[in-house]
Amino acid sequence: MEGVEEMEIVIVGGGICGLATALALHRKGIASVILERSESLRATGGGIAVHTNGWRALEQLGIASELRQTALTLQLARTIWLDSGKQQESPVSEGEARCVERSKLVELLAAHLPVGTIRFGCHIISIKLDAHTSTPILDMHDGSIIKAKIVIGCDGGNSVIGDFLELKPPKLLSACAVRGFTNYPNGHGFAPEYIRQKKGQVLLGRSPVNDTLVFWFVVPQVYPQDSNVWKDPKLIRQFALELTEGFPTEMTEMINGSDENSLSLTHLRYREPWDVLLGRFRKGSVTVAGDAMHIMGPFLGQGGSASVEDAVVLARCLAPKLREVNLETNGREMTVVQKVGEALDAYVKERRMRLVWLSTQTYLMGKLLLDSSLLPVKLLTLVVVLALFRDPVGHSRYDCGRL
Ligand SMILES: Cc1cc2nc3c(=O)[nH]c(=O)nc-3n(C[C@H](O)[C@H](O)[C@H](O)COP(=O)(O)OP(=O)(O)OC[C@H]3O[C@@H](n4cnc5c(N)ncnc54)[C@H](O)[C@@H]3O)c2cc1C
Incomplete structure (x- = not known):
């Protein structure tokens, strides 16, 4: 075909998952190209909890020790219901948990990739399979066409590749999330604990990143009335302060003193656990990974780590x-699609139940933390959680194995 660029492995999206997938492939000696629609690395989105399972996967990518130096270890999770005064202490993870700056993780992943792996400003608008060879063909926003042998959709919750695979669109949670960092130049003095406070319909979380930096989030069960709030950091902070009225002063002072550039407001979406169980995650030599496959709420803090696990398993x-x-040379297109299809099926098979359990636990945790349903419904949810997830940090014990 004239005017068509041909590529071997295309990764759509250069977020945590796309970068991790390219790095995992690179570590196996396989080149790939990331097509990212933004003009630069998207390093926004605050802090991200990385549990033992995530560190194991990052070790396989060879960046764990470097990333560890940027964040302290969290010793404990403390949940406080301010209305009743009830407190609960629990381990954050089975072993190691840290809250890292998302920007640090993304920049580190990118820094370990060969120069030229990421192409910015490349927006994929649709994908189809060649009628004769089943080779994926990508239509770009600028009108150009790319023919690839393998396509891995790491394009997040609103995935074009997910649409092509006929995955059900993710659902919106009845809650949004404000996220931000606060810097304390003389030290914050907080214990190395992940704190969650619940008051009325609002959940507020705080996690130290290092001795001077704190990540926090506010999850209310309302959306702002004024649509300008989504874009304007000053209004985002104002929104967070209004939501946290009546919370302890050290928390509201933390929000008040936050770094304006770090503030973001996000819709919370999730793929229902039964859609993860039943979804068709491979067609020809096209598959998905990361949020495109299994977007989940933030209640376990596992979406990012699960994306890195995907990358390791997929490359393996x-x-x-x-x-x-x-x-490169003599592989006939049909044979390539068939062999690659077998590999992608093995990847999907290995990942599916891990993701079903993570999605289910996240979903139920979200219900317990946010839900305002009647007491009997809450009790029933609690019984299901206790029955299915007797070990609340069992999710962090998972080992995705060697690359
Ligand atoms: C409030 C909140 C808190 C969270 N906390 C945690 C946590 O503590 N721990 C944790 O592990 N996870 C957490 N997560 C989840 C985690 O952020 C995600 O699971 C992770 O970022 C997913 O990465 P991804 O690369 O799959 O998707 P994304 O980060 O969404 O990246 C997708 C990329 O694809 C690009 N793209 C999209 N469409 C196209 C297209 N058509 N063409 C080209 N490029 C495209 C986008 O520009 C983007 O760069 C949290 C999420 C939220 C919302």
Whole structure:
């Protein structure tokens, strides 16, 4: 085809998952190209909890020790219901939990990629399979076309690749999230604890990143009335302060003193656990990973780590099959699609139940933390949580294995 660019492996989206997937492939000696619609790395979005399972996956990518130096270890999770005064202490993770700056993680992943792996300003608008060879064909926003042998959709919750796979669109939670960082130049003095405070319909969380930086979030069960709030950091802070009226002063002072550039307001969306169980995550040589596959609420803090696990498993499954077919020269297109299809099926099979359990636990945790349903419904949810997840930090014990 004239005017069509041909590529081997295309990763759509350069967020945590796309970057981790490219790095995992690179570590296996496989080149890929990330097509990212933004003009630069999207490093916004505050802090991100990384549990033991996430550190294991990051170790496989070779960036864990560098990232560890940026964040302290969290010792404990403390949940406080301010209305009743009830408090609960629990481990944050099975072993190691830290709250890292998302920007640090994203920049580190990108820094370890070969130069030229990421192409910015590349917005994919649709994808189809060639009628004869089943090779994926990507239509770009600028009118250009890319023909790729393998496409991995890491394009987040609103995934074009997910649409192509006919995945059900993620659902909106009846809550949004304000996120921000506050810097205390002389030290914050807070214990290395992940604190969650609940008052009325508002959940407020705080986690130290290092001795001077604190990440916080506010999750209310309302959306701002004024649509300008979504875009304007000053209004976002004002919104967060209004929501947290009556919370302890050290919390409201923290929000008041936050770094304006760090503030964001996000819709919370999730793929229902049964859609993760039943979703078709592979068509031809096209698959999805990260939020495009399993977007979940923030209640376990596992979406990002699960994305890195996806990357490790995907590269591990693909590498041996790619050795069987010579993609560069004499691999016939049908054979490539078939062999790659087998590898992608193995990846989906390995990931599916892990993701079903994570999505289910996140969903139920969200229900317990946010839900305003009647007491019997809450009690029933609690019984289900206790029955299915007797070990509340069992999710962090998972080991995605070697790359
Ligand atoms: C409030 C909140 C708190 C969270 N807290 C945690 C936490 O503590 N721990 C944790 O592990 N996870 C957490 N998560 C989840 C975590 O942020 C996500 O799971 C993770 O960022 C997913 O990464 P991703 O790369 O799959 O998707 P994204 O980060 O959404 O990246 C997708 C990328 O694809 C690009 N893109 C999209 N469409 C196209 C297209 N058509 N063409 C080209 N490029 C495209 C986008 O520009 C973007 O760069 C939280 C999420 C939220 C909302």
